Amino acid sequence: MTRDEGRGASRRGVLRLAGTGLGLGAGAWGCGPVEDPAAVATPSAPGTAPGGGTGGGAFTTPPPGTAPKPLWQRPTAKGSLGADALAVAGDVVLVSGDPLVGRDLATGAERWRREEVAVPGAKMLVRGGTLYLASAQYDGDVVGLDPATGRETWRSRLGKRFSQPRTIAADERRVYVLAGILEKDFSVKRNVIAAIDASTGKVAWQELRDAGTEEYGITAEAVGRHLVYTDFRENVTVRDTATGRQLWTKKIGRSNSGGLAFHDGLVIVADAGRLRAFALADGTEKWSLASEEFTRFHGIGVLDGVLYAADSGHVLRAVEPGKGTELWRTEALLDVAYPGQFAKVGGTLYAATELDDEGGVLAFDARDGKLRWRYNDGSGALDRWYVVAAGDRLAALHGERVTVLPAV
Secondary structure: OOHHHHHHHHHHHHHHOOOOOOOOOOOOOOOOOOOOOOOEEOOOOOOOOOOOOOOOOOOOOOOOOOOOOOOEEEEOOOOOOOOOOEEEEOOEEEEOOOOEEEEEOOOOOEEEEEOOOOOOOOOOEEEOOEEEEEOOOOOOOEEEEOOOOOOEEEEEOOOOOEEEEEEEEEOOOEEEEEEEEEOOOOOEEEEEEEEEEOOOOOEEEEEEOOOOOOOOOOEEEEEOOEEEEEOOOOEEEEEEOOOOOEEEEEEOOOOOOOOOEEEOOEEEEEEOOEEEEEEOOOOOEEEEEEOOOOOOEEEEEEEOOEEEEEEOOOOEEEEEOOOOEEEEEEOOOOOOOOEEEEEEEOOEEEEEEOOOOOOOEEEEEOOOOOEEEEEOOOOOOOOOEEEEEEOOEEEEEEOOEEEEEEOO
16 A cells, blocks of 8 residues: 555545536526625725735746745635635635635735625636626526626526426526436436526427436536536536537446546546547547556646646656647655645646545646645645636635745
8 A cells, every 4th residue: 555545545535526506497597687786895905915915917937846935825615625615806805705705816805795695615617707606595597797886687587397407507697506306205316417598598409318327526627519428327428518418428437536638629537547539529538548557636727738647656647638648747755645636837746635634735836746845824724726727826715724925
């Protein structure tokens, strides 16, 4: 058993099951502009952030091997878990929770807060300048908020036939949702996937999913005309975003909790000890790349045309995503939790680690994988880290704390 398996395997399983958002179903809907007095706006007061000037972008690069100091840190609401619980929209940082709070990216000042508007852990799904959320009232509604002010600008309503719908993806035209079908005895045996028109709030299409498919544990992305998702049943499925028609589905060897990556007509998944790339058009497997024996791939992401992938043996790889050929690898992470999620600014690759009190945000030279620095908040919390690039800043979520670092 490796050091990682002995110390972290059981802990990793705990948070991998954290939900990432509840929100909607399919049926007769209506929407329109909404006057919303519930949004509480708080003016942003200018101030000097430690390590970086007065909310500007002039940061001092620390010495080699030294992590930058945080620009600011703030507590978050309980239940703020999951890779999609953190988002940046313009100059506002959003962390899922109740209350839902929008903070100024530069200063950390509270811009607005909303009570009882977001289900804890809800997916922060921002598209086309709107934050889409399931209604915290569990009434089948999906609401749209202005991320800058927190005010409700859109709502789509669903009848009571469906149970606890949840948003899973969105693009500029539609919001995609999953919902259970309520039986007469109020049990849920089947579920539907549906697309809601973002302009009218009406259901564009709805499709009944196969019996036995999971209603939870969905990882999804809308890419062009393809809606791609995986679930705890260890499938990867692609539907046509215009019609909902299932184009293909493939069985993979494990549930894809590490997310999906896309490049030039391909969807790439971490399937246990292999990276596998499938053609979005027809599901043809284009390439496969194996990790070392007894290790599994976890976090993956395509950034600036390069696929980055980490495995449980603490190896980070850069891969040419069109062919599956390895560009470089680094094995200098044996004393650090392996990365689970990535962001990139300029020539620096940033990685957020899995469950580990010694983890944090890692910065690598994107050219060769050399580790530049590691930031840890010193809290000792075992929670996963999540990171989002926001211009010349990085927003990081860890436990019940959001931190903004300079991207240096």
